[in-house]
Amino acid sequence: MSLIVQKFGGSSVADAESIKRVAKRIVDTKKAGNDIVVAVSAMGDSTDELLDLAHEVTPIPAPRELDMLLTAGERISMALLAMAIKSMGYDARSFTGSQAGMITDAQHGAARIVDVTPGRLRDALDEGAIAIVAGFQGFNRDTKDITTLGRGGSDTTAVALAAALGADICEIYTDVDGIFSADPRVVPRAHKLDRVSSEEMLELAAAGAKVLYIRAVEYARRHGVTLHVRSSFNNNTGTIVYNPAAISPYAAAVLNGETVEEPIIAGVAADLSEAKVTVVGVPDIPGKAAQIFKIVAKTNANVDMIVQNVSAASTGLTDISFTLPKSEGQQVLTALTNEQQNVGFAGLQYDDQIGKLALVGAGMRTNTGVSAKLFEALFEAGINIEMISTSEIRISVVTRADTINEALRVVHTAFGLDSDDEAVVHGGTGR
Helix, strand or coil, X not given: CCEEEEEECHHHHCCHHHHHHHHHHHHHHHHCCCEEEEEECCCCCXXXXXXXXXXXXXXXXXXXXXXXXHHHHHHXXXXXXXXXXXXXXXXXXXXXXXXXXXXXXXXXXXXCEEEECCHHHHHHHHCXXXXXXXXXXXXXXXXXXXXXXXXXXXXXXXXXXXXXXXXXXXXXXXXXXXXXXXXXXXXXCXXXXXXXXXXXXXXXXXXXXXXXXXXXXXXXXXXXXXEEEEECCCCCCCEEEECCCCCCHHHHHHCCCCCCCXXXXXXXXXXXXXXXXXEEEEECCCCHHHHHHHHHHCCCCCCCCEXXXXXXXXXXXXXXXXXXXHHHHHHHHHHHXXXXXXXXXXXXXXXXXXXXXEEECHHHHHCXXXXXHHHHHHHHCCCCCCEEEEECCEEEEEEEHHHHHHHHHHHHXXXXXXXXXXXXXXXXXXX
């Protein structure tokens, strides 16, 4: 008997028929002799609809009350899914995040998991029940308040439960057949990956690949959880996300014990959620960059790429550009403006019409010419590069937002990643 944690996203439980289909899949897994814990998202786009409703009521919803509102979506889907399973003759019990023991810090809207105490889930499993857990939410012991985990929180919930329960596998069910070499909604010829290392998946998630969220991948890697990304609309094999240094027995069985060299390029990802801030006319003397980024750090902004220009000999001034989420741009601009006189820079520029493209592959470590091929493909398509950043297994570039989809397609083709067949997206609006 195996213990399996399954997570179903919003598009998988978008309506009553979808919920019944998911319930049948869960029951089939139970019939095969497994213990099952399920983390479930809100139905369809209901979280976004609740957010829209909150902003119709007030431009700036109170964070505590917004969390109370948003957790309603998962409570609806968990209860309906439990009802559907019970109607099939199997015991199922639904639990909110707090009932399931998801303990978080007190940060509303983006809480971090600090502990998982799944006693009630273990009791349910011991009694032969299927445990259904509301994803995306937790509970802070100090404030006694409900919290939410932010975007991708249901993925993180599932991984955290798998780690705490010692599950054999964490299956992430979605509206595509697995992890693809690019977003199949943008690159129809993207091909499905049978396997991808957790290191590569971290880079792809950080670069904008939305099939898995970076916090969930980080948590899985840190706690040794193997992920299996599959479609809830069919029984295809999907994609294993594994740690090459410690392949679990489940992953080894799915991969049939194959040991192959890592591909040069695993995939390409794009992100339109970032903006670029340029600090103009910074005195090119030691300590100024530290001064600037200390100010940025106080806003808790998540800085991504950083580029500093060569200073002009005649003025001794330089420009420093960095990217960050658009949602954090205004607070950073305000903080820097307030400290402009102390730092001594000339001005600020803000650009929210950029796109980031990242090329990821563990094989980059041992293969040359990847950068040249990437830059040549963009040049031939007439796409200008504004910023460049690299790691051992990733090359990221910033271009104009209105060229990013074309950039994704031409780079995907240039590296021979196109499939002969078009990828199938079974559901979801991409919202």
